[in-house]
Amino acid sequence: MKESWILAFLVLYPFAGGLLCWLSGRKKETVRDYLADFVTVSEFLVMAALAVRWGSAAVQSAAGAAVQDAAGAAARSAAGLSESFAECFIPRICGFGLYFTLDGFRLIYGTVAALMWMMATILSREYFAHHRNRNRFYLFLLLTFGATMGVFLSADLYTTFIFFEIMSFTSYVWVAQEEDDASLRAAETYLGVAVIGGLVMLMGIFLVYHELGTLQIADLLEAAKNCENKGLLYAAGGCLLFGFGAKAGAFPLHIWLPKAHPVAPAPASALLSGILTKTGIYGILVISCSLFLHDGAWGKLILAIGVLTMFGGAVLAVFSINLKRTLACSSMSQIGFILVGVGMQCLLGEENALAVHGTLLHMINHSLIKLVLFLAAGVIFMNTHALDLNKIRGYGRKKPLLHLIFLIGALTIAGVPGLGGYVSKTLLHESILEYGGGWIIKAVEYVFLFSGGLTAAYMTKLYVAVFVEKNEDLSLQEAYDRNTRYMNGASTFALAGSAVLLLVWGLFPYRIMDPVARLGQGLMHLAQPGETVAYFSLKNLSGAAVSLIIGGLVYCLVIRGLLMRRNAPKTQAGKTPLGGGRYIDAWPAWLDLEEQIYRPLLLKVLPALCALPFHAAAMLRPIWFRYIPWLAGVFCRGLDSLLDSIIVGLRKTVYRDSRLPQELREGNVVTLMIGTLLNGFQRLGNHTWNRKHPGQKDYVHLCALKYDGLRESNTIIGRSLSFGLLLAVAGLLLTLIYLIIST
Numbered sequence: 001m002k003e004s005w006i007l008a009f010l011v012l013y014p015f016a017g018g019l020l021c022w023l024s025g026r027k028k029e030t031v032r033d034y035l036a037d038f039v040t041v042s043e044f045l046v047m048a049a050l051a052v053r054w055g056s057a058a059v060q061s062a063a064g065a066a067v068q069d070a071a072g073a074a075a076r077s078a079a080g081l082s083e084s085f086a087e088c089f090i091p092r093i094c095g096f097g098l099y100f101t102l103d104g105f106r107l108i109y110g111t112v113a114a115l116m117w118m119m120a121t122i123l124s125r126e127y128f129a130h131h132r133n134r135n136r137f138y139l140f141l142l143l144t145f146g147a148t149m150g151v152f153l154s155a156d157l158y159t160t161f162i163f164f165e166i167m168s169f170t171s172y173v174w175v176a177q178e179e180d181d182a183s184l185r186a187a188e189t190y191l192g193v194a195v196i197g198g199l200v201m202l203m204g205i206f207l208v209y210h211e212l213g214t215l216q217i218a219d220l221l222e223a224a225k226n227c228e229n230k231g232l233l234y235a236a237g238g239c240l241l242f243g244f245g246a247k248a249g250a251f252p253l254h255i256w257l258p259k260a261h262p263v264a265p266a267p268a269s270a271l272l273s274g275i276l277t278k279t280g281i282y283g284i285l286v287i288s289c290s291l292f293l294h295d296g297a298w299g300k301l302i303l304a305i306g307v308l309t310m311f312g313g314a315v316l317a318v319f320s321i322n323l324k325r326t327l328a329c330s331s332m333s334q335i336g337f338i339l340v341g342v343g344m345q346c347l348l349g350e351e352n353a354l355a356v357h358g359t360l361l362h363m364i365n366h367s368l369i370k371l372v373l374f375l376a377a378g379v380i381f382m383n384t385h386a387l388d389l390n391k392i393r394g395y396g397r398k399k400p401l402l403h404l405i406f407l408i409g410a411l412t413i414a415g416v417p418g419l420g421g422y423v424s425k426t427l428l429h430e431s432i433l434e435y436g437g438g439w440i441i442k443a444v445e446y447v448f449l450f451s452g453g454l455t456a457a458y459m460t461k462l463y464v465a466v467f468v469e470k471n472e473d474l475s476l477q478e479a480y481d482r483n484t485r486y487m488n489g490a491s492t493f494a495l496a497g498s499a500v501l502l503l504v505w506g507l508f509p510y511r512i513m514d515p516v517a518r519l520g521q522g523l524m525h526l527a528q529p530g531e532t533v534a535y536f537s538l539k540n541l542s543g544a545a546v547s548l549i550i551g552g553l554v555y556c557l558v559i560r561g562l563l564m565r566r567n568a569p570k571t572q573a574g575k576t577p578l579g580g581g582r583y584i585d586a587w588p589a590w591l592d593l594e595e596q597i598y599r600p601l602l603l604k605v606l607p608a609l610c611a612l613p614f615h616a617a618a619m620l621r622p623i624w625f626r627y628i629p630w631l632a633g634v635f636c637r638g639l640d641s642l643l644d645s646i647i648v649g650l651r652k653t654v655y656r657d658s659r660l661p662q663e664l665r666e667g668n669v670v671t672l673m674i675g676t677l678l679n680g681f682q683r684l685g686n687h688t689w690n691r692k693h694p695g696q697k698d699y700v701h702l703c704a705l706k707y708d709g710l711r712e713s714n715t716i717i718g719r720s721l722s723f724g725l726l727l728a729v730a731g732l733l734l735t736l737i738y739l740i741i742s743t
Contacts, residue, residue: 004089005088006046007153008088008090008100008669008673009046010046010047010110010149010153011100011150011163012673013043013146014145014146015142017035018138018141020035021138021139021142022135025134029134032134032135036142037118039142040114040117040145041118043145044111044118047114048114050107050111051108054107084218086102087100087102087155088100088669091668092711096156096215098159099154099156099159100154103522104519104522105522105524107519108360108364108516108519109278109282112275112364112368113148114149115501116367116371117271119270119371119375119495119498120267120270120494121141122490123266123379124137124138124141125490126382126487126490127491137265140174141268144174144276147163147166147167147170148163150163150167151163151164152282156214156215156217157205157215157286158215160286161198161201161205164198164247164279164283165198167276167279168195168197171271171276174264174268174271175187175260175268182262185259186260186262186264187260189256190256190260193255193256197243197244200242200243201242201244204240204241205240211227211233217290221290221293224291224292236291237287237291240283241284241287241302244281244283244284244287245284245305246280247279247280248277248279248339249280249309249332250335250336250339251305251309251312251313251332251336254313257273257328258316258320258325260272260328261374262324266374266375266379266381266382267374267375267378269327269328269374270371270374273370274367274368274371275367277331277335278366278367284342285359285523288342288345289345289525290525292346293346294350296347299346299347300343300346303339303347305339305343306336306338306339306340306341307336309332309333309335310334310335310337310340310448310451311336311447311450311454312332312336313329313332313335314329314333314451316332316333317333317454318454318461318559319563319585320458320587321390321584323377323381323389323462323466324381324387326458327370327377330455330459331370333451333454334362334366334369335366337362337448338362340432341356341362341427341428344428344432345524348435352431353528353531354431354531355427356517357427357517357521358424358426358427358430359524360520360524361420361424361516361517362421362424362425362427365412365423365505368498368505369412369420369502371498372409372498372502373406376402376495379486379491380392382486382487384480389461390472392466393469393470393472394466394469394480395466396466396467397468397470397480398484399483399484402486402487402495405496405499408499409499410459410460410462410463412506414455414456414459414548415452415544416544417544419503419507420505420509422535422544423513423535425544426544429445429448429449429540430533430540432444432445433445449546449547449550450550452551453546453549453550453553454554455551456547456554457552457555457558460555465583510532563583564581564583667700671703671706672703675698675700675701675702678699678703682699
């Protein structure tokens with residue numbers, strides 16, 4: 001397609017922008033800051049233009065089909081909404097090549113990601129005004145942006161894995177940004193989960209390719225239907241679920257969420273919570289709706305994980321007294337709501353429109369909500385340099401704009417009718433009721449409503465603490481009240497713009513939210529456009545009312561009654577502050593899964609178990625045991641040389657290189673982009689500073705020649721057994737180094 005180059009641009013442009021920002025930041029920090037803004041704003045404008053061009057056309061097509069007969073509407077809707085608007089294949093990179101596509105779902109989340117990066121980058125200029133290592137942060141901010149776009153635009157699992165791992169390692173720097181003890185330990189946890197999850201995910205990809213013979217997401221559904229070895233397919237799905245679930249923050253791999261968010265800078269926390277977790281959800285959607293479409297057993301597994309994640313995150317948030325940690329635990333809980341929707345998609349079979357639309361809309365809601373709330377938390381931290389509720393108490397009492405912005409986010413995530421969170425939670429609740437049957441599903445519904453109540457309770461705790469109560473130290477409260485210039489114009493735009501967008505998004509569910517849900521349903525293989533839900537019927541409003549009533553009771557009886565210390569100290573004026581108590585951290589230390597289970601398991605139990613065979617061998621010590629490594633080395637070297645010789649012989653005889661239909665005349669998309677840029681720079685010089693000695697080089701051709709020279713040797717090396725063994729050993733070595741350093 002003519003538009004295929006735009007996909008490569010969307011992925012590679014942030015990488016190039018990050019390098020330019022780093023170089024410019026070494027000379028002039030102001031140039032770097034505005035250049036980072038330009039990169040993210042221009043990327044968002046490109047995605048917004050694509051959304052207007054292709055998204056609106058697809059939605060109008062679906063709306064036109066909906067007025068026709070039911071059968072025809074379903075068929076036309078399926079054809080229109082799952083269609084790929086553009087595709088891009090870059091061959092021979094990383095062996096299999098990189099394959100990108102753009103459909104309705106990817107269009108939506110590419111736009112959401114670009115929007116969030118733009119707002120977070122704009123706020124970062126003021127947030128990092130007095131921080132160190134700003135150049136490093138901007139570099140990895142944009143590198144992670146490119147990797148995240150690569151994940152969402154990936155058309156096969158191999159491309160997904162490549163950019164997923166890049167994203168994990170570049171975002172690690174966000175968590176370690178401050179370089180204090182808490183940051184480094186949280187970053188250590190984040191990296192450990194990422195590395196282990198990535199290795200397990202890679203095993204799942206190997207199994208999928210071995211069993212199905214393809215990694216292209218569009219072909220997985222048909223290949224899975226024809227698969228006879230369902231046991232191996234479930235094993236592959238389990239490995240992929242482990243890897244993607246670790247990034248999503250699903251229980252029991254959620255341990256990095258409550259620890260990484262409080263120590264990471266607020267703009268990074270907004271992206272970690274709002275977007276990076278969605279890359280994990282994207283992977284879970286791919287395997288659930290392609291490998292296991294309408295599979296009841298798989299649906300029950302996802303549903304169980306979702307319920308535990310939803311309830312566990314809400315309970316952690318109720319107990320937390322740190323602003324960003326509470327929001328992080330809230331993210332875990334909302335991911336659980338989304339996973340409940342994914343599980344219901346599998347259980348409901350072909351009649352799963354409510355679950356599909358609810359899942360997608362709650363993903364978008366959560367992204368926009370956490371953008372607003374974490375940026376607001378960043379403004380509070382910028383001015384108070386604290387996150388403990390007892391220290392920031394009363395900061396927002398005389399700040400009406402910040403007050404309104406935070407309130408919009410809090411009411412939306414609590415599911416108050418009239419806002420976006422209510423719409424998506426209503427759809428998810430209706431999908432549970434639609435499935436019906438059995439006490440287990442009834443219990444799921446009760447946990448769903450109770451978790452929604454806990455959401456309202458902990459958001460009320462945050463709102464009351466920051467914007468209603470007074471600080472215990474009245475002099476500090478007076479300083480808070482005098483602080484009226486708490487953010488500049490750019491930060492105000494980022495925060496207020498995000499809040500207005502969230503508000504408008506939720507106020508028009510039929511005109512905005514429903515069409516967007518239909519646009520993105522193709523990834524989940526939903527053919528029918530879905531029925532129109534009466535969101536504000538008495539039945540649906542009663543469900544929201546139940547959750548809000550539960551939230552009020554939990555706040556009054558548990559938070560105010562059990563999680564606050566009554567004997568609050570007197571203020572300097574001898575008065576008890578408004579609220580009459582201090583928030584206490586009552587969460588038991590023995591319930592920390594990382595410290596009580598994961599670290600002892602990885603650092604003590606497993607090394608001891610691995611050492612047992614070596615101790616047994618040392619007791620025997622036969623003479624021939626010493627020569628096993630030498631014999632194995634001779635055998636592997638001979639086998640490696642044999643395979644290399646066979647590969648080179650076949651490449652020069654039977655399997656001669658031939659141009660593929662999608663290949664350029666020479667080089668690839670990357671060499672074409674670099675060469676075109678250099679040619680343009682040469683033409684500019686010929687008309688300005690280099691008029692006397694104009695250049696005549698064709699850099700497109702030169703870049704292609706350089707690429708072709710490296711390609712042959714890289715391909716032979718990449719297909720050799722020694723290179724494969726080297727990669728395997730390197731991966732195991734990195735894991736071993738990480739475990740050793742962690743001790």
